[in-house]
Structures are given as structure tokens and as C-alpha cells.
Amino acid sequence: MAFENPSREQIADILRNAGNIAVVGLSDRTDRTSYMVSQAMQNRGYRIIPVNPKASEILGEKCYASLQDIPEPVDIVNVFRRSEYCADVAREAAEIGAKVLWLQQGVVSSEAAAIADEHGMIAIMDRCIKVEDSIAVRGK
Numbered sequence: 001m002a003f004e005n006p007s008r009e010q011i012a013d014i015l016r017n018a019g020n021i022a023v024v025g026l027s028d029r030t031d032r033t034s035y036m037v038s039q040a041m042q043n044r045g046y047r048i049i050p051v052n053p054k055a056s057e058i059l060g061e062k063c064y065a066s067l068q069d070i071p072e073p074v075d076i077v078n079v080f081r082r083s084e085y086c087a088d089v090a091r092e093a094a095e096i097g098a099k100v101l102w103l104q105q106g107v108v109s110s111e112a113a114a115i116a117d118e119h120g121m122i123a124i125m126d127r128c129i130k131v132e133d134s135i136a137v138r139g140k
Contacts, residue, residue, distance in 0.1 A: 003110060003113050003123070003125065005123075005124050005125065005126075005127060006122060006124060008132075008135065008136045009136070010122075011124065011127075011132050011136045012136035012137050014076070014099075014100055014122065014124075015129075015132065015133050015136060015137050016137060017075070018046060018075045018076050018100075019047065019073065019074075019075045020047050020049050020070075020072060020073060020074045020075055020076075021041065021046055021047060021048055021049065021074070021075065021076045021077075021078050021129075022049045022051050022064075022067055022070055022074045022076070022077050022078065022098070023038050023048055023049065023050055023051060023078045023080065024051045024067065024077060024078070024079045024080065024081055024089050025051070025052065025079060025080035025081040026038050026048075026050040026051060026052050026058055026059075026063075026080060027052070027058075027080075028052070028054075028055045028057075028058045028063075033080070033104075034080035034104075035058070035059070037080075037104070037128065037129065037130045038050070038058075038059060038078075039059055040130050041129060041130055041133065042059055044133060044138075046133075048061055049061060049062075049064065049070055049072075049074065050062075050063040050064070051063070051064050051065075051066065051067060051070070052064075052065075053065035053066070066092065067089075067092040067093060067095070067096050067098075068092060068095065068096060070096065073097070074093075074096055074097075074098045075098065075099050075100060076098065076099065076100040076102050076129075077089065077092075077093040077098045077100065077101050077102065078102045078104065078129050079101070079102065079103045079104060079107060080104050080107075081107070082107070083103075083107050083108055083109045083112075084109075086103055086107065086109035086111070086112035087109055087111040087112045087115060089101070089112065090109075090111075090112035090113075090115035090116050090119075090121075090123075091115055093116070093119075093121060094115060094116070094118075094119035094121065098121060099121060099122065100121060100122045100123075100124065101113075101115075101116040101121050101122070101123045101124070102123075102124045102127070102129055103123070103124065103125040103126065103127075104126075104127070104128060104129070105126055105127060105128040105131070106126060107125065107126060108125045108126050109125070112125075113125060
């Protein structure tokens with residue numbers, strides 16, 4: 001069966017109900033897409049939890065080396081990693097009980113989507129969370 005992203009309405013519901021968003025691969029470099037997207041989401045009121053083993057703090061938030069190190073529930077795991085690393089991230093997201101595995105624009109992994117599905121997570125691939133928030137939630 002071919003993968004299909006949730007509808008725009010479903011994505012809007014996911015974002016409206018999102019608590020913590022763990023961002024895997026969030027860079028501390030302000031010129032990186034992961035930083036700019038996460039900062040915009042943070043400015044819109046979302047709680048961003050950085051996951052980057054090489055940083056201690058990003059965007060004013062404590063940074064964690066892995067998803068397992070985060071001491072609170074995570075609703076969305078937003079992934080800024082190359083496709084070949086996404087299956088491992090999906091397994092980690094399943095282990096912590098995340099509800100949504102979100103692979104950023106340009107990132108696609110059928111294996112990660114299958115892992116998400118196996119563990120009752122919603123998978124979203126090749127979509128920018130900031131763009132989807134603008135369109136689906138804010139209607140801009």
C-alpha cells in the first residue's frame with residue numbers, strides 16, 4: 001500500500017493539539033533551516049525540545065542527546081535528518097511513545113513510515129511543519 005500523508009484537516013488537528021515537539025537534528029547555527037523553522041514554530045507558541053548530541057542549549061531550551069533523554073512526553077518528533085537515518089529515529093520515537101513522526105520537506109523513508117504505523121504513530125513525510133502550520137492552522 002502506498003504511503004499517503006494525512007489530510008490538511010488532520011494535520012491542522014495534529015498541530016492544534018500538539019504539546020511538546022522534539023526536533024531531531026536541530027542545529028544551533030542560525031543560518032540552518034532546522035533552526036529557522038524551529039524558531040518560527042517556537043514564536044508561534046509551540047514548545048520545541050532540541051535533540052542534538054553536540055549542543056547543550058538551542059533556542060533557549062535545554063538540548064538532549066537523544067529522544068530517550070527527554071524527561072517529559074513528546075507529541076511530535078520532527079526530523080531534520082537525512083532519509084537513511086529516519087528508521088532509527090522512528091524506532092526511538094516509538095520507544096518514547098510519540099504520537100507523530102514528522103519528516104521534514106525533502107525527507108522520505110518508507111521504512112520509517114512503516115515503523116510509525118506498526119507502533120500506532122501518525123507519519124508525515126516530505127512536508128515542512130512551519131508551512132503546514134501556516135496553511136492548515138493559520139490559513140495563510
